[in-house]
Amino acid sequence: MTSSLAERWRNLREELPASARLLAVSKGHPSSSIRALALLGQRAFGESRLQEALPKQNDLADLEIEWHFIGRLQSNKVRPVVKAFSVIHSVDSLELARRVSRIASEEEVSPSVLLQVKLRPDPSKGGFDADHLQNVWAELSTLPAMRVVGLMTMAPFDCPVMDRRALFSECRHLADHLGLPDCSMGMSGDWRDATAAGSTWLRLGSALFGARPVSAPAMG
Numbered sequence: 073m074t075s076s077l078a079e080r081w082r083n084l085r086e087e088l089p090a091s092a093r094l095l096a097v098s099k100g101h102p103s104s105s106i107r108a109l110a111l112l113g114q115r116a117f118g119e120s121r122l123q124e125a126l127p128k129q130n131d132l133a134d135l136e137i138e139w140h141f142i143g144r145l146q147s148n149k150v151r152p153v154v155k156a157f158s159v160i161h162s163v164d165s166l167e168l169a170r171r172v173s174r175i176a177s178e179e180e181v182s183p184s185v186l187l188q189v190k191l192r193p194d195p196s197k198g199g200f201d202a203d204h205l206q207n208v209w210a211e212l213s214t215l216p217a218m219r220v221v222g223l224m225t226m227a228p229f230d231c232p233v234m235d236r237r238a239l240f241s242e243c244r245h246l247a248d249h250l251g252l253p254d255c256s257m258g259m260s261g262d263w264r265d266a267t268a269a270g271s272t273w274l275r276l277g278s279a280l281f282g283a284r285p286v287s288a289p290a291m292g
Contacts, residue, residue, distance in 0.1 A: 097277035100284035103131040118142040164188040164198040176217035186224040222254025240269035
């Protein structure tokens, strides 16, 4: 498995433009696979479940890994997430951003934050709509103890290809309008469309690790 994992990683790295960074979505995969990639030079890893991520972080504490939280951030999990992750991709409301800011101040940390935006109707996902985000941007951009560095979005499951491309372009244009460098958009099934639209973080799981082990819990 390690050799095929290494081959997939190298192939993806060769295909990605210099402007796009690979976020290895390691949820559902063991610490041994993360270690194998880290030893090849992969630094950024994404997890979506705190209870799964913390043991991995403990196992891999000897490595220099940048941990990204990519799951839905519940208000009661903000403190442990802020303590364990340096980058959070899923702040989806002003109220949640205020809570992240307050708790980060208390913990004396300064996570990088990407604001989740919802640019198409999708009952399964949360996020700022474009107008509301711009209306509250003055407050969001000045909250202490956290750095808003970009936007994150996901296409609805049944989104047609052309509309998906348009959605990614809209997210990139909105980030540019707000002066934000990063866009976290594109997963294993649509990352090429996201890259073409200007994504800077590609969240790749199955395209990199292959299918999750059968015993792994379902996590989106």
